Structures are given as C-alpha cells and as structure tokens.
Amino acid sequence: MSAALDGLCALARELTRARSAHVLDASPAVVASAGPSVEVDLDLAGRILHRGLPVAVRRTLYLPVNPGLLVVVGQRRAPRAEDVAAFAPLARQLLAECADxxxxxxxxxxxxxxxxxxxxxxxxxxxxxxxxxxxxxxxxxxxxxxxxxxxxxxxxxxxxxxxxxxxxxxxxxxxxxxxxxxxxxxxxxxxxxxxxxxxxxxxxxxxxxxxxxxxxxxxxxxxxxxxxxxxxxxxxxxxxxxxxxxxxxxxxxxxxxxxxxxxxxxxxxxxxxxxxxxxxxxxxxxxxxxxxxxxxxxxxx
The missing domain is CATH 3.30.565.10 (Histidine kinase-like ATPase, C-terminal domain)
Incomplete structure (x- = not known):
C-alpha cells in the first residue's frame, strides 16, 4: 500500500505543479509525504473528506480521493481546473492497480x-x-x-x-x-x-x-x-x-x-x-x- 500512497503524492505533484504533497487517511492523519512539509488544517481536512470536493486555502490545495483518503499539496502556482478535475479519477485508478x-x-x-x-x-x-x-x-x-x-x-x-x-x-x-x-x-x-x-x-x-x-x-x-x-x-x-x-x-x-x-x-x-x-x-x-x-x-x- 505504501507504493500506492507514494504514487498518489507523485501524481498530485505532477498534475498541480506542486512543491509537495501529503496523503491523509480518514483519521485524518498523514500517511505519506513527498517534498517540503506544508501546514495542514486537520479539522478542515476532515470536513473536506466528508464533502468530497477540492478546496484551496491560500497556497494549499486539498484534493479528496475517496471518503478515506485526502491529498494535500503545497502549490507553486494556481493549478488549472482541468488538472484538479482529473486528479481524483486517476488517483482511484492508481489505487485499484496497486490493490493487493x-x-x-x-x-x-x-x-x-x-x-x-x-x-x-x-x-x-x-x-x-x-x-x-x-x-x-x-x-x-x-x-x-x-x-x-x-x-x-x-x-x-x-x-x-x-x-x-x-x-x-x-x-x-x-x-x-x-x-x-x-x-x-x-x-x-x-x-x-x-x-x-x-x-x-x-x-x-x-x-x-x-x-x-x-x-x-x-x-x-x-x-x-x-x-x-x-x-x-x-x-x-x-x-x-x-x-x-x-x-x-x-x-x-x-x-x-x-x-x-x-x-x-x-x-x-x-x-x-x-x-x-x-x-x-x-x-x-x-x-x-x-x-x-x-x-x-x-x-x-
């Protein structure tokens, strides 16, 4: 599973041109990271997981994958809307391919x-x-x-x-x-x-x-x-x-x-x-x- 989570970090950084990416579980708690750390609002993360919609807060972008996984990226610049929209389906496909x-x-x-x-x-x-x-x-x-x-x-x-x-x-x-x-x-x-x-x-x-x-x-x-x-x-x-x-x-x-x-x-x-x-x-x-x-x-x- 760690390989799949690392893959989510890489996918998020590529699509959003982000400096860093972190994967949170439903707790929410950080379970995988890549790049410099960013400040994550865990209360906000929990609410975003429940809603299931992407949210941008200052230079941090919260990307739900499913009700149990959330990817948080630190942005170099604002991502394109089509890149954000493509992330969740690609992330779920990646997880399915890595399933045990x-x-x-x-x-x-x-x-x-x-x-x-x-x-x-x-x-x-x-x-x-x-x-x-x-x-x-x-x-x-x-x-x-x-x-x-x-x-x-x-x-x-x-x-x-x-x-x-x-x-x-x-x-x-x-x-x-x-x-x-x-x-x-x-x-x-x-x-x-x-x-x-x-x-x-x-x-x-x-x-x-x-x-x-x-x-x-x-x-x-x-x-x-x-x-x-x-x-x-x-x-x-x-x-x-x-x-x-x-x-x-x-x-x-x-x-x-x-x-x-x-x-x-x-x-x-x-x-x-x-x-x-x-x-x-x-x-x-x-x-x-x-x-x-x-x-x-x-x-x-």
Whole structure:
C-alpha cells in the first residue's frame, strides 16, 4: 500500500505543479509525504473528506480521493481546473492497480454477490410474477417471461464481465435512468407492491463507473426492501446536476440495527464499498420499526 500512497503524492505533484504533497487517511492523519512539509488544517481536512470536493486555502490545495483518503499539496502556482478535475479519477485508478490480492478477492466476492445473486433473485421474482399473471393477464405474463429471458442472458454476460471487468450488460446502450426504470418496473410488477413509487427527476450524464455503482446500489437496496423489510411503501428517487447525483431508496419496513447483525449486512457493506470506490458516500438511516432510507451521493465523473 505504501507504493500506492507514494504514487498518489507523485501524481498530485505532477498534475498541480506542486512543491509537495501529503496523503491523509480518514483519521485524518498523514500517511505519506513527498517534498517540503506544508501546514495542514486537520479539522478542515476532515470536513473536506466528508464533502468530497477540492478546496484551496491560500497556497494549499486539498484534493479528496475517496471518503478515506485526502491529498494535500503545497502549490507553486494556481493549478488549472482541468488538472484538479482529473486528479481524483486517476488517483482511484492508481489505487485499484496497486490493490493487493486480498482486495481483489474481496472485489470478486462482492461482484459475484451483486451480479449473479441479484440476477438470480430477479429471475425468481419475474417467474413468480409470470405465474400469477398467466391466467388473469396473459399479455403481462408474456412481458414478464420476456424479461426473464433477457435477464438470464444479461446474467451470463455479467458473469463474463466480472472476469473481463466489463460493465453490466443491463446498462450498455440504455443509460442509467432507463436501466433503473426497467429494474423498478420489474420488481413493482410483483403482486402486493402497489405502494412502490418511482421518481426520476434527472438523467445525469455520469461516468461508466458511477453508472454501474448507482445501478448496483439500487439493485441491492430494492432487493433488501423486497426480501427483508416487509415494506408496504418503497420509493426510488434519482436526482442530480452536472457535478453530483443522488440516489435514494426509501421504505416503511421493519428497519434494523445498522451496526448489529441483520439479513442484509453483506449487501450494506457492498453498497458502501461501491460508493467509496467512485469517490462518493452512502448513508443509511434506519432503526427497528422505523423503516430505512438508503442514500448514495456520488460525483458524476
């Protein structure tokens, strides 16, 4: 990991023409340095980590990489805006390339859980819907069967994509809002889910990595609401602007103790990691008997 942190220092100095660079963790504490030391406001650093946006203070520039890492550089001169904007994606790519084998196994386990398990669960729900509708509404039953076929094919592609590190087939050529609408409508078609609602207030232009993260977070959150929450009301919301996008899944179900054992704990961890890997954050507001709000706030690029 030290090589990756040293690489972050070098990358920051190159892009910003800085005299020095320091990497801070979530504490925040300095974990790597290059060049002359600069005065670092640790309280400010903590706030910037939480916000996730670059901040310049006098001749010091604070560059968030993800919720757990912040790079602080001492500037020779003001950096160009395009250099600052390029830093976070390049830094995350550098960290991914330097990840150790344990991290890679964790990523593989997460991808298998998110992709294959969720796809099979969706097929199961679709089959149940088709069976319920077969006699009363054959036309809709045919739609469900067609969706099952499409989802099964997409699942096979996803499995290959995990190996090849491709994007999910569900998103290719469709866009985030369309993919989320299709996912929601499929789950909503199950009998007894009349209280499910969809609010797509935006179709933001986002990077492929952010698009995939948001889709997978929505898939996990809706799956948890369907399987574990016992909710009568579930709402999926998507809103955003040119810089950030916010996804919310809100249910009125049984809730849970966030830090305690619960059926969806692996999924919660997976959602948090997916948000963090693209420089965003995931918040969960829940308590026993109080429903659950899953909110993912991610940068668009």
């Amino acid at each position: 084998p344990v991290r890679e196994r964790e990523r593989l386990a997460r991808d298998l859980h998110d992709s294959i398990v969720q796809t099979l669960y969706g097929i199961s729900l679709g089959a149940g819907t088709a069976a319920e509708l077969m006699h009363g509404n054959p036309a809709h039953a045919q739609e469900s069967l067609a969706w099952i076929q499409e989802t099964a094919a997409a699942g096979l592609t996803d499995l290959r994509g995990i190996i090849l590190r491709l994007r999910p087939e569900t998103l290719v050529g469709a866009g985030l809002a369309t993919a989320l609408k299709g996912l929601f409508e499929t789950l909503h078609a199950v009998p007894g889910r009349d209280g499910w609602g969809l609010q797509l207030d935006a179709d933001p232009v986002v990077s492929p990595e952010v698009e995939e993260a948001l889709y997978r977070i929505a898939l996990e959150a809706l799956g948890n609401a369907a399987r574990h929450a016992g909710a009568s009301q579930v709402t999926l919301r998507l809103a955003g602007d040119d810089t950030h996008v916010v996804l919310e899944v809100v249910d009125d179900g049984v809730g849970f103790v966030l830090d305690g054992p619960h059926p969806g704990r692996l999924g919660v961890r997976s959602m948090r990691e997916r948000a963090a890997l693209v420089g965003g954050r995931l918040e969960i507001d829940t308590a026993p008997g109080a429903g659950t709000v899953v909110r993912a706030a991610l940068p668009t690029g």
